[in-house]
Amino acid sequence: MKPYRPKIPTPRYQIINRRPNGQCLIQLRFNINGRRTHFSTSINIETKHWNPKRQRVKQVRGKEDVHRDINQRLERFAEIAQEIFVDYDYGRDLTPELFKEQMAIRCGRIEDPNAKATNLFQFAEQFIKAEQTKPNAKRGTWKKYLTVFNHLREFAAEHGKDTLGFSDIDWQFRNDFINWLYSPPRSHSQNNAAKILAVTKQFMREAEKRGLHSNRIYTQKDFGLRRVKTKGKVRLTFEELEALAELDLTDTPHLERVRDLFLAGCFIGTRFSDWYKVNRENIIEEPEGQLIQILTQKVRNRVVVPVFPVLAGILEKYNYQLPEMDIHTLNRNIKTVCKIALKDSRFQRIYSEGGDTKAEIVKKWERVSSHAARRSFASNFWEAGIPAALLMQITGHTTEKQFFEYIDVSKEQAARQFAKMALEVLKKRE
Incomplete structure (x- = not known):
């Protein structure tokens, strides 16, 4: 028994947009599952030359070739409409929107988004x-x-x-x-x-x-381009963070809120987008102290951070709801705060421009931003002896290579840290 197939609708035409100059537009009309759908042919003719009964342009002396060409184009529009109907399981998988899109594609008006790319x-x-x-x-x-x-x-x-x-x-x-x-x-x-x-x-x-x-x-080998080691991001030491914390900003409460939010970030260790997830609901009480659990926004990882004394003080000050501000406000105003507290702090900025590596000494307050909080957290606690593997659980770095490229630690600092830890290991073996 042959499967049932709906009857293929007959395309119809109508003229619309009749203008004072006697021109009008020919529009195709097609029935899809009981829904009348229209598609513009973009063909304009004189209204008096349209034959509504035959659904075609009349043959007019002197315009035979032009009108014959228009009628052939109308035949092709009708064929395309019926081909689409058949291709989409005799209209079962066809909607008016899809029909219009397919008409535009098959008439060459738009590119097929699913077509095989040739370049x-x-x-x-x-x-x-x-x-x-x-x-x-x-x-x-x-x-x-x-x-x-x-x-x-x-x-x-x-x-x-x-x-x-x-x-x-x-x-x-x-x-x-x-x-x-x-x-x-x-x-x-x-x-x-x-x-x-x-x-x-x-x-x-x-x-x-x-x-x-x-x-x-x-x-092929070397087709890519090697990256160079740069140092353009600011990191603040524990001593510099203490100077920020001790700064009296009671006369400028908006700067005080900026300073407090930035300091909190320096002891949370995550990206700026995750700072506002630190609230009373996310605090875990442990015998050793409080912990914060955060589901990070960028990579959707769960991280757990100890509540350090500086952070605890800020949370209590704001009733466990950190000051709200957008990242642009923070970045603009933290420069002002650091200019007051750390006006003489400088660092060597190593950067690449136009393929050349350059270096300059710049003031930290000029380059500080919200990103410096996470970098300061990672750098300071690594220098204090916290293993990279533990810090990576908070910062979100997936490899030690990424982590050590991220933190602000010189080769000399790394050597001193290694010597310190190695001596502790050797003492335990004695």
């Missing part, structure tokens, strides 16, 4: 859209991809190209692209250029996995 730009656009629509999509991830895609498009445009093919990603591209990233007005650091090139390689790798190309030049 790097088409694939990157599809890849980014897929990342954006994931149920657990993270803005930081897809925004990174979009930023790199924009760099690639700008690079191609300046080199007279509308797009980049998969075969264009070779050593010549690699060298030209890096030089372009280094050159003004971009003047990217070597580390930033390395990240951009790494994402470009990721686009190529993902496209290759989907069978879109066979160009493997991007996998």
Whole structure:
């Protein structure tokens, strides 16, 4: 017995938008599961030339060729509409919205988002859209991809190209692209250029996995760019944090709240987005003291942090509800606070600009931000002898390599710390 198949609807046409000059627009009308759906043909004709009975343009002397072409186009619109109906299980899987989208795609008005990409730009656009629509999509991830895609498009445009093919990603591209990233007005650091090139390689790798190309030049040794060791982030020592805590800010309560929130962050150890999860409900009472449990926002990990005396005092001061402010307000005002308390504190900033590594001595208050709190926590407690493995449970770093690149510890400090711990081990063996 043959399966039941609904009757294929007959496309109809109507004229709309009649204008004073006698022109009108031809619109296709199609019935989908009892719902009337319209699609513009974008064909304009003179109203008097339309034959509503035949649903076609009349043959008018002097316009035979033009009207014949219009009628052929209307035939094709009707064929496409019926093809879509059949392709979607005789309308069972078809909605008016999907019908309109498919009409636009098959008529060449828009690109098919699911079509097989034929170049790097088409694939990157599809890849980014897929990342954006994931149920657990993270803005930081897809925004990174979009930023790199924009760099690639700008690079191609300046080199007279509308797009980049998969075969264009070779050593010549690699060298030209890096030089372009280094050159003004971009003047990217070597580390930033390395990240951009790494994402470009990721686009190529993902496209290759989907069978879109066979160009493997991007996998060759040294095609990527090595990162250089820099030191551009501020860290405050325990002594400097004490100076902040002792600062009398009673006459400027808004700065007092900024100082207190920043100090709390220096003893919580997590990212700024997790500071406000510290409240009475998340306090665990233990015989050894209080602990805070936090479900981190970025990686959704549960971390447990001891409530140190400085943090305990701040929590009690604000009734276990830290001062509320956005990160921009904190970053702007903590500079003012540190300028008062630490005006003479300086550090050596090592940075990369346009591919060159440079160094300068800068004042800490000029560079301090909310991020300095987490870095200070990790650096200070590691110097105090807390093992990296324990600190990583709080800071969220997944490898010791990441952790030691993050903290502000010189080779000399690391050697002194090693000597101190080694002596303690040797004493226990005596």
